[in-house]
Amino acid sequence: MGLESKRLLEARTLWQDGxxxxxxxxxxxxxxxxxxxxxGLQLLGAQLLALAEYxxxxxxxERLAALRPDDPAVHGNLANALLLDGRFDDAASxxxxxxxxxxxxxxxxxxxxxxxxxxxxxxxxxxLARRACTAAPNHAPFQYTLGRAFEALEQSRxxxxxxxxxxxxxxxxAQARVNLAVGLMDRHQYRExxxxxxxxxxxxxxxxxAHFNLGRALFYLQRLEPALxxxxxxxxxAPRHADTLAMKATVLEHLNRPDMARLAxxxxxxxxxxxxxxxxxxxxxxxxxxxxxxxxxxxxxxWVDLHPDETDATAGSIRLELATILDRLGDEQxxxxxASAGNTMIADVTKVRTTEYAEHLAAYARxxxxxxxSDWPQPDSSETANEPVFIVGFxxxxxxxxxxxLRGHPGLTVLEETxxxxxxxxxxxxxxGQFPVNVLELDRTELATLRExxxxxxxxxxxxxxxxxxxxxxxxxxxxxLIARVFPHARFVLVLRHPFDAVxxxxxxxxxxxxxxxxxxxxxxxxxxxxxxxxxxxxYRAHLPLAIHEIRYESLVSDPEATMRELIGYLGLDWxxxxxxxEQHSGRGINTPSYHQVAQPIxxxxxxxxxxxxxxxxxxxxxxxxxxxxxxxxxxx
Numbered sequence: 001m002g003l004e005s006k007r008l009l010e011a012r013t014l015w016q017d018g019x020x021x022x023x024x025x026x027x028x029x030x031x032x033x034x035x036x037x038x039x040g041l042q043l044l045g046a047q048l049l050a051l052a053e054y055x056x057x058x059x060x061x062e063r064l065a066a067l068r069p070d071d072p073a074v075h076g077n078l079a080n081a082l083l084l085d086g087r088f089d090d091a092a093s094x095x096x097x098x099x100x101x102x103x104x105x106x107x108x109x110x111x112x113x114x115x116x117x118x119x120x121x122x123x124x125x126x127x128l129a130r131r132a133c134t135a136a137p138n139h140a141p142f143q144y145t146l147g148r149a150f151e152a153l154e155q156s157r158x159x160x161x162x163x164x165x166x167x168x169x170x171x172x173x174a175q176a177r178v179n180l181a182v183g184l185m186d187r188h189q190y191r192e193x194x195x196x197x198x199x200x201x202x203x204x205x206x207x208x209x210a211h212f213n214l215g216r217a218l219f220y221l222q223r224l225e226p227a228l229x230x231x232x233x234x235x236x237x238a239p240r241h242a243d244t245l246a247m248k249a250t251v252l253e254h255l256n257r258p259d260m261a262r263l264a265x266x267x268x269x270x271x272x273x274x275x276x277x278x279x280x281x282x283x284x285x286x287x288x289x290x291x292x293x294x295x296x297x298x299x300x301x302x303w304v305d306l307h308p309d310e311t312d313a314t315a316g317s318i319r320l321e322l323a324t325i326l327d328r329l330g331d332e333q334x335x336x337x338x339a340s341a342g343n344t345m346i347a348d349v350t351k352v353r354t355t356e357y358a359e360h361l362a363a364y365a366r367x368x369x370x371x372x373x374s375d376w377p378q379p380d381s382s383e384t385a386n387e388p389v390f391i392v393g394f395x396x397x398x399x400x401x402x403x404x405x406l407r408g409h410p411g412l413t414v415l416e417e418t419x420x421x422x423x424x425x426x427x428x429x430x431x432x433g434q435f436p437v438n439v440l441e442l443d444r445t446e447l448a449t450l451r452e453x454x455x456x457x458x459x460x461x462x463x464x465x466x467x468x469x470x471x472x473x474x475x476x477x478x479x480x481x482l483i484a485r486v487f488p489h490a491r492f493v494l495v496l497r498h499p500f501d502a503v504x505x506x507x508x509x510x511x512x513x514x515x516x517x518x519x520x521x522x523x524x525x526x527x528x529x530x531x532x533x534x535x536x537x538x539x540y541r542a543h544l545p546l547a548i549h550e551i552r553y554e555s556l557v558s559d560p561e562a563t564m565r566e567l568i569g570y571l572g573l574d575w576x577x578x579x580x581x582x583e584q585h586s587g588r589g590i591n592t593p594s595y596h597q598v599a600q601p602i603x604x605x606x607x608x609x610x611x612x613x614x615x616x617x618x619x620x621x622x623x624x625x626x627x628x629x630x631x632x633x634x635x636x637x
Contacts, residue, residue, distance in 0.1 A: 008039055015047060023047060038067055045077060054085035065094075072101035072108070079111055088118030106135040110142045113149060122152035140170035147179060156183055174204035181213055188514060190220040201233075208237040212244050219251055222417070227251050242272035249281040258285045276314040279303045280321055287325055297325045313513065316345035320510040327508065327609075336616040339508045347521040350513040354525060357515035361478060361532050367437035368481045373543035379488030380444055387487045388454075388469040389571060392477035392537075393495035394530055395517070396505035398553035402495055403472040405564055408579035412571075413466040415458060421476050423457050424450055424486060439485045450486050468571075475516055477533055480540045491571065492546055494537075497553035498634045499625040500610035503527050504617065527621045534628055554607050 007030050014023035027044040034040060041064040048057035061078035068074045079094035095112035099105060113128035126149040132142040147162030163180035166173055177200035184193040197214035200207060215230035231248040238244065245268035252261035262285040268278035283300050286292035300322040307315065319342030326335035389412075391399050403414045427450060429435045442450070458469050474495070476483065483490055497505075503526045511517035519529040541548065549570040555563045564579050610617065622636070629636040 008043060011043060020051060036067055038064060049081055054081050057081040058085055070101060072098045072105065076108055083111060083115055088115045091115040092119060104135055106132045106142065109135065110145050113145050117148055117152055122149055125149040126153060138169055140166045140173050143169060144173060144176045159183055172203040174200040174207050174210055178209050178213055181217065185217055190217050193217040194221060206237060208234050215247060224251050224255050240271050242268040242275045246275050246278035246281065249278060253281050253284055258288055261285050274307060276318060280314065280318050283321055293325055293328055297322060297329060311345055311349060313346050313349050316342040317510045319345065323508055332612050336613065343521040346513055352513040352515060352518045354515055354518045363436060364478050365536060370539060370543055376544055386468060387489040388471055389491045389493060390476055390483055391470060391472040391493045391495060393474045394502045395474050396509055397474065397495045397497035397502050398556050399472055399474050399495050401556060402551060403470065405579050406470055408581055409573060409576050411467050411573050412470050413462050414470040414472060415461050416472045418461050420454055420457050420471050421479050421483060424454060424482060427453065436482050439482050447486055475533065477537050484544055484546060492548045494548055494550050495553065496550060496632055499530055499628045500622065503530055503625060504610050504613060523617065523621055527624045531624055
């Protein structure tokens with residue numbers, strides 16, 4: 001063995017023993033003496049690549065490629081180093097040279113696809129990724145790249161299929177699970193997204209995006225403490241990631257820990273002064289006190305002025321938050337303008353429309369005309385009388401305040417904004433017959449199965465033993481016939497608020513952009529939603545044997561004890577003074593639009609707010625809502 005070979009062997013041995021610095025020094029000294037030695041260049045290039053020193057690695061491979069211009073492996077290694085170094089144009093050239101020497105080489109095809117993605121050439125990337133998958137259909141990384149190409153082209157369903165194929169071939173391919181989960185979250189499928197991310201973290205605990213996105217999924221699932229833990233885990237891996245600090249601040253603010261939330265938001269803004277989410281959360285912390293309203297307004301106004309071209313959903317949320325603060329400060333004209341701008345921005349960015357929910361409403365209207373409701377099946381006498389309680393109404397009518405008060409009673413388990421009724425609807429959609437009228441076709445056994453399914457989901461949401469369940473989701477009002485069929489002894493609590501105020505408040509609110517809430521992007525659409533759902537409600541109420549107790553928001557805020565005593569009596573429970581310990585229930589965390597209000601004393605400043613916006617609310621909206629205001633006993637003058 002020659003001296004040169006011995007020194008290369010020594011470098012390999014040092015590397016295998018984990019003495020990376022010594023191995024590198026040995027190779028670099030060797031190449032000083034033998035600058036064109038191909039084995040030395042190859043070995044050092046590979047070691048530098050493994051050490052993530054991509055620029056140095058590519059420099060060695062460039063020298064080697066000049067010495068071996070006809071070796072496709074050398075050009076492929078050079079391309080890999082350039083790709084990892086973010087030099088996408090150079091990487092594409094190197095992969096192209098590789099393919100010129102070795103046509104249809106699957107790794108080179110896949111690498112070139114990744115380089116084209118880096119160059120924002122998604123169509124080219126897709127064609128190349130397809131060729132790579134054809135050449136090696138069972139290679140998971142190629143399916144992953146295919147998914148990325150579909151994702152870049154906004155073909156979300158195809159991207160999902162490719163990521164699932166990659167995961168099926170390589171269950172520990174954590175990044176594929178992360179990308180799949182992000183797509184699922186875009187479609188509000190948070191539960192499966194969280195499951196995928198838990199597996200990603202298990203497969204690769206050092207993958208920071210897995211922890212970060214797990215925090216996001218858990219946040220959307222209202223699992224705030226686990227979300228906080230996930231963001232902390234992400235920060236352990238990347239302490240200066242401003243987006244993670246901003247999301248941590250958001251969770252803390254939802255948990256009603258404003259001091260800690262403010263600290264995290266300020267840390268995020270130190271790293272990235274323009275961070276929109278951190279700015280939004282800091283403003284929400286500031287506005288919790290009266291003397292913080294002006295600073296919060298200044299903070300958000302400055303952000304809007306400095307970032308006029310930012311038009312994503314968070315930018316829209318900033319404008320809606322600014323609108324609510326300006327409203328508190330008595331600046332109705334600018335508040336209305338900001339609410340309009342924020343809603344338009346979110347509608348344009350998310351592309352969420354009301355079409356799907358409009359069909360949902362129409363399905364219930366078609367399924368349950370008055371004559372069908374009047375011929376309602378009698379409940380089985382063996383069914384329990386201790387049925388759940390359903391809080392229904394129109395969004396922004398005081399349901400969150402009510403459910404927070406009810407949490408003070410030990411005999412109740414209050415679940416908010418859950419998918420309990422949606423789970424029943426989904427089961428009926430899978431059944432024979434037309435949804436939702438097919439609920440009338442269910443026999444005693446099938447109804448019992450649906451009830452047990454509902455209680456099973458309730459236990460999952462409660463994450464522990466349950467007492468008598470209170471299911472709070474305002475627009476479950478639409479599904480009352482389904483609820484009444486499955487739970488014939490259910491008790492309904494209808495929360496009413498002046499229709500003008502409810503619709504106005506919804507227009508100002510930063511709802512999650514889903515089809516039902518898309519009505520609030522415009523006040524005219526919000527008024528139409530009110531008319532539609534309360535027309536249904538009045539039909540149900542007139543013809544179904546429902547147990548109903550009405551609560552008015554205005555009474556709840558003016559005399560909470562009297563209002564709650566009546567409700568507790570209606571539920572057949574003993575009075576418990578802890579119900580009125582409203583603010584002491586605030587640390588649990590709420591993930592509804594009104595979450596911040598549970599940490600405040602009960603206030604009545606939002607009563608009759610619509611009168612301050614007479615000039616802004618279109619006259620047609622007031623006329624559309626006037627019959628309901630009159631019917632419910634509210635002044636409409």
